[in-house]
Amino acid sequence: MTVRTRFAPSPTGYMHIGGMRTALFNWLYAKKHGGKFILRIDDTDQQRNVDDALAPILQAFRWLNLDWDEGPEVGGDYGPYFQSQRSDLYTAAADRLLAEGKAYRCFDTSEEVQADKEAARENGTPPAGMRRSLELSDAEIQQKLDNGDPWVMRFKVPQDRKIEIHDEIRGHVEWDAALMFDPNIMRSNGSPLYNFATVVDDAQLKITHVIRAEEHLSNTAIQVLLYEALGETVPTFAHIPFVMAPGTKKKISKRDVEKYRKSPAFKILFDLSNQVLPQIGLDEGALNPVMVEFYEQTGFLPAGLLNSLGRTGWSFDETTEFMSLDFLIENFSLGRVVKASAAFDPEKLMSYQAHWMNELSSDDRTERCTPFLQKAGLLPADPSEDDLAKVSKVVESLGDRIKVASDILTYGYFFKDNIEYDAKAFKKRVKKGNVPELLGEFRPVLAELSEWTLESIEAALQQFAESKEIGTGLLINALRIASTGSPAGPGVYDCLVIVGQETVLTRIDAAIEKATAG
RNA sequence: GGCCCCAUCGUCUAGUGGCCUAGGACUCUGGCUUUUCACGCCAGCAACACGGGUUCAAAUCCCGUUGGGGUCACCA
Numbered sequence: 001m002t003v004r005t006r007f008a009p010s011p012t013g014y015m016h017i018g019g020m021r022t023a024l025f026n027w028l029y030a031k032k033h034g035g036k037f038i039l040r041i042d043d044t045d046q047q048r049n050v051d052d053a054l055a056p057i058l059q060a061f062r063w064l065n066l067d068w069d070e071g072p073e074v075g076g077d078y079g080p081y082f083q084s085q086r087s088d089l090y091t092a093a094a095d096r097l098l099a100e101g102k103a104y105r106c107f108d109t110s111e112e113v114q115a116d117k118e119a120a121r122e123n124g125t126p127p128a129g130m131r132r133s134l135e136l137s138d139a140e141i142q143q144k145l146d147n148g149d150p151w152v153m154r155f156k157v158p159q160d161r162k163i164e165i166h167d168e169i170r171g172h173v174e175w176d177a178a179l180m181f182d183p184n185i186m187r188s189n190g191s192p193l194y195n196f197a198t199v200v201d202d203a204q205l206k207i208t209h210v211i212r213a214e215e216h217l218s219n220t221a222i223q224v225l226l227y228e229a230l231g232e233t234v235p236t237f238a239h240i241p242f243v244m245a246p247g248t249k250k251k252i253s254k255r256d257v258e259k260y261r262k263s264p265a266f267k268i269l270f271d272l273s274n275q276v277l278p279q280i281g282l283d284e285g286a287l288n289p290v291m292v293e294f295y296e297q298t299g300f301l302p303a304g305l306l307n308s309l310g311r312t313g314w315s316f317d318e319t320t321e322f323m324s325l326d327f328l329i330e331n332f333s334l335g336r337v338v339k340a341s342a343a344f345d346p347e348k349l350m351s352y353q354a355h356w357m358n359e360l361s362s363d364d365r366t367e368r369c370t371p372f373l374q375k376a377g378l379l380p381a382d383p384s385e386d387d388l389a390k391v392s393k394v395v396e397s398l399g400d401r402i403k404v405a406s407d408i409l410t411y412g413y414f415f416k417d418n419i420e421y422d423a424k425a426f427k428k429r430v431k432k433g434n435v436p437e438l439l440g441e442f443r444p445v446l447a448e449l450s451e452w453t454l455e456s457i458e459a460a461l462q463q464f465a466e467s468k469e470i471g472t473g474l475l476i477n478a479l480r481i482a483s484t485g486s487p488a489g490p491g492v493y494d495c496l497v498i499v500g501q502e503t504v505l506t507r508i509d510a511a512i513e514k515a516t517a518g
Numbered sequence: 519g520g521c522c523c524c525a526u527c528g529u530c531u532a533g534u535g536g537c538c539u540a541g542g543a544c545u546c547u548g549g550c551u552u553u554u555c556a557c558g559c560c561a562g563c564a565a566c567a568c569g570g571g572u573u574c575a576a577a578u579c580c581c582g583u584u585g586g587g588g589u590c591a592c593c594a
Contacts, residue, residue, distance in 0.1 A: 044594085170523070179521065249586060
């Protein structure tokens with residue numbers, strides 16, 4: 001038996017981070033067992049623009065390198081892979097259940113059903129009146145049909161039994177069928193409800209392992225009954241805990257982004273968002289950390305996100321933290337999924353991200369940073385070789401200071417004509433004692449350097465400091481602020497070399513002027 | 519409320535009856551390194567929800583309590 005797993009997103013216009021984790025576990029399980037991973041689109045409720053609403057979802061999978069064996073764009077033997085195109089399947093299955101007496105037409109109004117359920121709830125009994133449509137004679141039914149009375153199809157729950165499953169993560173779970181209501185499986189307009197459609201689809205797609213969020217656990221009882229009624233093999237279930245929002249006990253949800261915006265647990269992500277999005281021409285509200293696209297657009301590595309997703313609700317052993325996708329494929333198992341729900345942890349994501357960024361060669365990092373400079377207008381769309389060489393130099397000197405690719409924007413001073421001074425640092429390092437004078441005296445030394453290299457500048461500075469009988473730190477710090485405006489960054493000599501002799505001299509002049517002005 | 523699921527440091531987790539004085543990671547704190555920042559290194563803070571059993575032995579098994587969550591649609 002080949003393992004077949006699936007993920008069935010609705011085209012909502014974005015890929016949910018929690019859904020991505022569920023998809024990842026499905027994908028991993030299929031890969032690990034040499035099986036197939038299927039993408040099916042649950043678009044029954046969707047109006048138009050399915051393509052537009054689906055695009056970001058497919059893009060998220062592509063970005064993370066999670067390919068699908070069957071589904072949109074790639075097709076497959078069990079298509080179509082859009083629920084909206086599979087209505088025949090649902091109708092046929094429903095008709096069969098009806099013919100076999102396993103389902104019935106329910107003519108009750110929704111008010112009547114509601115009342116039945118409420119009464120049942122109060123009494124703690126199964127809903128008694130609910131099956132009154134079953135009392136109808138064939139003639140009465142025909143009469144109602146002829147009248148055009150609306151009806152829905154209900155599945156007749158076999159009440160004298162228990163439903164038991166062995167969930168790969170929860171273990172043995174059972175329900176008492178006597179307590180269940182007959183579920184609606186087809187709407188009055190002939191379209192299927194989720195619980196029914198998903199069973200028909202999973203059976204027809206030969207899904208062997210249904211790995212999904214635990215919120216579906218209660219749905220499983222009715223689904224098992226449906227599989228049996230349809231004469232299909234019940235798949236193996238694995239209900240994984242859902243992903244909670246950091247700092248909460250609630251499922252992470254797009255509805256709550258405004259709350260997240262103020263939450264300390266989300267701070268690093270929204271700080272990044274606020275800093276980066278405007279610079280790359282995106283509206284601040286356009287993307288948020290609930291969406292996978294957010295991580296792509298702010299310069300995370302697939303490896304970073306994947307490591308984080310793979311480690312929330314799953315572990316390999318007591319010490320392994322850094323896991324590549326290959327490692328995950330090799331070692332993933334449902335048995336090691338944690339039962340309790342886990343909060344997505346932005347801090348930890350950053351630490352994984354930093355790790356994988358450091359694994360990259362300087363050239364790879366440069367390649368990832370360049371587009372951000374372009375989007376921010378700090379580099380032309382068609383950069384010259386000199387431009388690229390400069391980016392490369394900057395990235396190399398920045399080393400592990402770049403955690404996400406968009407961090408390059410923090411060091412925009414290498415690419416701008418006008419720099420902004422960090423006020424505190426300027427006061428502490430430049431506008432202090434005789435520093436402006438020293439800078440003034442050192443300027444001509446720099447101006448006269450015929451060679452502008454790390455070594456020549458360092459030698460000149462050391463000699464100058466010695467002659468003045470001052471520590472090198474004084475000048476070094478002053479030069480950093482004067483030439484970059486910022487207290488953070490690569491070594492000063494790197495900075496000076498990259499900024500360039502001419503610009504350094506101009507900036508020193510500007511700094512001296514600013515320091516002595518007021 | 520009924521049904522179902524869950525419960526170890528702030529967070530992610532290890533733990534499947536003795537290797538537990540409960541391990542690792544992130545965060546945080548202190549120190550070292552250092553021309554800034556970052557990295558790195560060292561050290562530290564910090565948890566078995568509670569109550570009963572079972573057992574020579576329980577974080578681990580059982581029962582109960584409490585707490586958290588899910589679900590009860592002509593949504594998915």
